[in-house]
Amino acid sequence: MASTTAHQLVVVLLVRALPVAMSACTSEVFPSGKTYVTCQDLPELGAALHWTYYADASGPSLSLAFVAAPAAPGGWVAWGINPTGGNGMVGTQALLAFVAGGASSSASTPTVRTYNITSYYAVGAASTPIAFPATGLAADDVGSGGRIRLYATLKLDEGMKVVNQVWQVGSSVTRGAPDVHAMAPENLAAMGKLVLTVGAAASPPAHAGGQSSDRSSSWPPSGRQIPRAAGTHRVSPTAHVVLALLGFWAMVG
Numbered sequence: 228m229a230s231t232t233a234h235q236l237v238v239v240l241l242v243r244a245l246p247v248a249m250s251a252c253t254s255e256v257f258p259s260g261k262t263y264v265t266c267q268d269l270p271e272l273g274a275a276l277h278w279t280y281y282a283d284a285s286g287p288s289l290s291l292a293f294v295a296a297p298a299a300p301g302g303w304v305a306w307g308i309n310p311t312g313g314n315g316m317v318g319t320q321a322l323l324a325f326v327a328g329g330a331s332s333s334a335s336t337p338t339v340r341t342y343n344i345t346s347y348y349a350v351g352a353a354s355t356p357i358a359f360p361a362t363g364l365a366a367d368d369v370g371s372g373g374r375i376r377l378y379a380t381l382k383l384d385e386g387m388k389v390v391n392q393v394w395q396v397g398s399s400v401t402r403g404a405p406d407v408h409a410m411a412p413e414n415l416a417a418m419g420k421l422v423l424t425v426g427a428a429a430s431p432p433a434h435a436g437g438q439s440s441d442r443s444s445s446w447p448p449s450g451r452q453i454p455r456a457a458g459t460h461r462v463s464p465t466a467h468v469v470l471a472l473l474g475f476w477a478m479v480g
């Protein structure tokens with residue numbers, strides 16, 4: 228009886244570990260030159276945020292790649308920081324990526340626009356200024372109509388340690404302007420905290436590791452990219468399996 232229960236426990240833990248092992252974070256392969264210290268599988272909409280937070284002489288910056296699939300081919304993906312309005316959408320300083328012509332466009336490389344989200348109405352076709360100077364805006368489309376990867380570096384304010392992040396996906400773009408997204412529970416829940424720590428993974432803890440000893444204020448040194456520590460992302464499921472087996476042996480023995 229105890230053995231059966233232990234077996235069930237092992238199976239449950241293994242099954243729980245699998246989605247982590249196959250997460251969007253661990254499987255993403257970026258073009259050369261794009262590396263990020265930390266990755267977070269976001270809890271809604273199948274999205275992931277890869278990021279490096281660093282400070283140099285001009286202040287703190289967040290280099291990021293946001294990865295998500297539009298709600299339908301020809302749709303859009305978005306990620307942003309809401310510095311004022313709690314977790315909500317209004318007030319978000321957003322980055323949106325989409326193919327400007329929508330599904331009918333012959334173009335395939337998505338463009339990135341910035342939007343200061345001031346209402347729940349659809350944003351327009353043109354970028355609006357956002358509070359965080361954005362550079363390196365680019366996007367690519369993985370697997371023709373699959374996921375869009377949005378790249379940017381945002382110059383943040385001093386003292387921003389925990390920010391409200393908001394992300395979203397939409398299904399269509401009309402005459403160059405992203406249409407409003409669905410209001411399903413997962414759309415409305417797509418927000419949370421992002422803990423910014425120089426050179427180290429902060430959330431979730433399973434992703435911390437390799438870089439945590441490097442906390443110099445001028446990280447990363449100019450001209451040097453520290454590769455994403457892919458190995459650390461696999462520690463968690465492995466640990467789960469080891470713990471599961473130890474628990475199994477303990478209960479059987």
Ligand SMILES: *[C@@H]1O[C@H](CO)[C@@H](O)[C@H](O)[C@H]1NC(C)=O
Nearest residue numbers: 343344345355356357358359
């Ligand atoms: C964003 O919009 C709000 C509301 O209109 C405005 O107060 C704020 O200054 C805008 N931010 C930027 C960076 O333009």
